[in-house]
Amino acid sequence: MLSKKPLILVIDDDAAFCRLVASHLEKANFEVVCANSAAEGLSYSQRNPVEVIVLDHNLTEQDGLSLLSRLQTFQGAPPIVYLTGSQDSRLAVAALKAGAADYVVKDVHGDFLILLENAVTNAMFATAIKRDKEKAEAEVRIARDQFKALAEERALLLREVSHRVSNSLQLIASLLHFQADISNNADVKAALKEANGRVIAVARVHRALHSSLDVRWVSLAEYLSNLISDLKDVAGNGGVGESTIAFASDHIQAAPDIAVSVGIIATELILNALKHAYPNGGGPVRVQLRAGASEIVLAVEDEGIGGLNDPLRQSGLGHRIIDGMADKLQGAFRYDPLQKGTRAVLTFPVNEHVRAAAEDAEKTASAA
Numbered sequence: 001m002l003s004k005k006p007l008i009l010v011i012d013d014d015a016a017f018c019r020l021v022a023s024h025l026e027k028a029n030f031e032v033v034c035a036n037s038a039a040e041g042l043s044y045s046q047r048n049p050v051e052v053i054v055l056d057h058n059l060t061e062q063d064g065l066s067l068l069s070r071l072q073t074f075q076g077a078p079p080i081v082y083l084t085g086s087q088d089s090r091l092a093v094a095a096l097k098a099g100a101a102d103y104v105v106k107d108v109h110g111d112f113l114i115l116l117e118n119a120v121t122n123a124m125f126a127t128a129i130k131r132d133k134e135k136a137e138a139e140v141r142i143a144r145d146q147f148k149a150l151a152e153e154r155a156l157l158l159r160e161v162s163h164r165v166s167n168s169l170q171l172i173a174s175l176l177h178f179q180a181d182i183s184n185n186a187d188v189k190a191a192l193k194e195a196n197g198r199v200i201a202v203a204r205v206h207r208a209l210h211s212s213l214d215v216r217w218v219s220l221a222e223y224l225s226n227l228i229s230d231l232k233d234v235a236g237n238g239g240v241g242e243s244t245i246a247f248a249s250d251h252i253q254a255a256p257d258i259a260v261s262v263g264i265i266a267t268e269l270i271l272n273a274l275k276h277a278y279p280n281g282g283g284p285v286r287v288q289l290r291a292g293a294s295e296i297v298l299a300v301e302d303e304g305i306g307g308l309n310d311p312l313r314q315s316g317l318g319h320r321i322i323d324g325m326a327d328k329l330q331g332a333f334r335y336d337p338l339q340k341g342t343r344a345v346l347t348f349p350v351n352e353h354v355r356a357a358a359e360d361a362e363k364t365a366s367a368a
Contacts, residue, residue: 005029005030005031006030006031006051006052006124007030007031007032007033007048007049007050007051008025008030008031008032008033008050008051008052008053008054008120009032009033009034009035009041009044009045009048009050009052009053009054009078010022010025010032010033010034010035010053010054010056011035011037011038011040011041011053011054011055011056011059011064011067012034012035012036012054012055012056012059012083013036013037013056013058013059013060014036014056015034015036017056018034018036019034020110020113021034021054021113021116022034024113024116024117025116025117025120028117028121030120033048033050037059037060037061038059038060038061038062038067039061041053041055041067042067042070042071045071045074045077045078046074050078051078051124051127052078052079052080052081052101052120052123052124052127053071053078053079053080053081054080054081054083054116054120055067055068055071055080055081055082055083055100056083056084057082057083057084057085057086057091057095058084058085064082064083064084064095065094065095065098068080068082068095068098068099068100069098069099072098072099078127079101079102079123079124079126079127080099080100080101080123081100081101081102081103081104081116081119081120081123082095082096082100082102082103082104083103083104083106083116084103084104084105084106085105085106086105087105092105101119101122101123101126101127102119102122102123103119104116104119155214155215158209158215159209159215162206162207162209162215163206163207165203165206166203166206166207169199169200169202169203169206170203170207172199173196173199173200173203176192176193176195176196176199177192177193177196179192180192180193180196190275193271194268194271194318197230197231197267197271198264198267198268198321200227200230200231200267201227201260201263201264201266201267202260202263202264204223204226204227204230204263205218205223205256205259205260205263207226208222208223208226208259209256215256216255216256217253217254217255217355218253218254218255218256218258218259219251219252219253220249220252220253220254220259220262220289221249221250221251221252221289223259223263224247224249224262224263224266224287224289225247225249227263227266227267228245228247228266228270228287231245231267231270231271231274232245243274243278243282243283243284243285244282244283244284244285245270245274245285245286245287246284246285246286246287247286247287247288248286248287248288248289249288249289249290250289250290250291250356251291251356252289252291252296252354252355252356253354253355253356254353254354254355255353255354257328257353258329258353258354261325261326261328261329262298262325262329262346262348264321264325265298265321265322265325265326265333265346266287266298266300268318268319268321268322269300269322269344269346270285270287270300271318272318272344273285273300273301273302273304273342273344276304276305277302277303277304277305277341277342278302278304278305279305283302283303283304284302284303285300285301285302286299286300286301286302287299287300291350291356292350293350294349294350295331295347295348295349295350296347296348296349296350296354296356297345297346297347298345298346298347298348299343299344299345299346300343300344301338301341301342301343301344302341302342303340303341304341304342305341306338306340306341306342322346326346326348329346329348330348330349331346331347331348331349332346332347332348333345333346
């Protein structure tokens, strides 16, 4: 089946000239319709799928520029090749500014017909490319909007799940706390409070995700600051005395799983310092989280009696948890010798799951 010829509308009040143009374009495999007035041209272009309009400048009712401007207001208006016998370049510029796809200057010998044929062909293909581009851009916008809607829905669901998980973990932590309070056994009380701290460390991550606009990242500075506040309450109820916890951190973000591991390690180290560093009262405990070029450093130190790096103590559950979480972070854990007290240090690499901002944000929290 032969493809349909492109339909060209020639608007010119000179019938003989229209026939001349039509004869040439039909030989070039176009279908040509002539309109000998502006009104006829307007009516035909609105009722038929015209590919290109060839518009003459000199019309009886109005000049071509006025008709050109009116044609441009129609929805899906075809490209217009402006035809003029004037050599004045200002007229060509005015036509292009009014929206013409191209212009051709007539001559008495008819040499312009080849130029007109090329201008019609170029205008037709340029319009086809433009429409294909607009269609593709519209499809991209639709796909992008759909993806954005799905991403927002997914983020909302994840925040809701995190909220529910946080509430459930908070309930478990409260039960452990209550059970520790009513226990008469000191060892049981201590074990339950340690378990309470570990549950809080996980619950805090889910609480942070619930309020976050981006559920892929947790601010470690904010997370650890809130976690330390919770741990001070847990430890304070255990009769630690005047111990204080000071916290300073660079602005670091981590994926939720990384944040959980860091939080659990911080919980173990802080509770260990509060429990063992000052057996005869309280003292300072300092927590620092710093970002280097290739690694993150978490340090917990005190000015107590030392000995927290005793191999016997390192065989307990807390240190097994620390070692397991450090392996999960692909990090390393060690004790640095201090003249007074103990300094525990965790290092883990910066990667696609951990990132530090260009500007560091110091954040410090302390309480008696």
